[in-house]
Amino acid sequence: MKLLLLAGLATLLHITPTVVLVKREDAVRRLVPDATDFTAREVRLSGADARRLSQAVNWSPAEGSVTFYSGSRENRPVGTLTFIRVDTPHGPIEVAVGLQANGTVRGVTVTKATTETKPWVLEALRAGLLDQYAGVGPDRAPNGQAAIKSKVGALPAFIAGEVDKAVARALAAYRLFYRPSA
Numbered sequence: 001m002k003l004l005l006l007a008g009l010a011t012l013l014h015i016t017p018t019v020v021l022v023k024r025e026d027a028v029r030r031l032v033p034d035a036t037d038f039t040a041r042e043v044r045l046s047g048a049d050a051r052r053l054s055q056a057v058n059w060s061p062a063e064g065s066v067t068f069y070s071g072s073r074e075n076r077p078v079g080t081l082t083f084i085r086v087d088t089p090h091g092p093i094e095v096a097v098g099l100q101a102n103g104t105v106r107g108v109t110v111t112k113a114t115t116e117t118k119p120w121v122l123e124a125l126r127a128g129l130l131d132q133y134a135g136v137g138p139d140r141a142p143n144g145q146a147a148i149k150s151k152v153g154a155l156p157a158f159i160a161g162e163v164d165k166a167v168a169r170a171l172a173a174y175r176l177f178y179r180p181s182a
Contacts, residue, residue, distance in 0.1 A: 016091050016114040021121065024083065024096070027109045028069065031098025032079035035071025042067045043177045056172040059165070061085075066173045079106055082173065084166040090117050093159070095166035097133075099174050104137040108167055123156040124148060124163070133167055138175045142167040 022030075028038070043066050045053065050060045062085075071079045081098040091114030098106035108130050113121045124144075128151075132144035144167075145160035152160070 016116040018092065018112050018114055019118055020112055021118070022096075022109050022111045024111060027083075027096040027111050028071075028081060030109055031081045031096055031107045032069075032071035034073050034078040036073045037071070039070045039072070040067055041070060041178075043173070045177070049177065052176055053169075053172060056176065057165070057168050059169050059172075066177065068174070068178055077101055080174070080178065082170050083111065084169050086162045086166045086169075088117065088159075088162050090114060093117060093121065093162055093166070095163055095170075097167055097170035099170065102137070103171070103174055104135055105133045105142075105167060105171070108133040108163065110163060117159060120153075120155040120159045123152050124160045127151040127156070129160050129163060136167065136171070138171050142171075 028035075045060070045064055045066070050064070054060045066082060068080050068082050070077060071081070079098055079100060081096055084095050084097060085092050086095065092112070093110060093114075094112035096109045096111050098108070100106045110121050110125065110130075127148040129144045129148050132147045133142055136142050142164040145157055145164050148160055149157045
């Protein structure tokens, strides 16, 4: 009886295993290719910080922090990236967002999906989703979904909207909380 109840609960919650689409270290090399050294900076959000982020993009990280990975070469900053998790009704996706010093997007990579969402993610990527983000800054909402909507089905378009959310969250967190070290 308990096993049947748990199986029914798992079906209702749509739990599917997570799959790695791109290893984190490969995403780092893609998004900050000029860097030879990295520093991780975890920004713990106070209650007020969490409210600011929530007001900006209707999001607060579950862990209460955002980690930025700053890349440098010969002690000069060359870029920053962060990994943003977006929880969907079909399971989480993880998106790596590379940022330039001026706060604009350098590039985006989807690093994780679930077995259910993987085909939708791949279809959105084949339609050119990731090409839509380079140069997007804090003054412009990411809109990769609109750019590919006519080229894909409903579920890949849905996933593109979730990637848009991840990019918006990374941009907001960078703008609000990231302070390059001197």
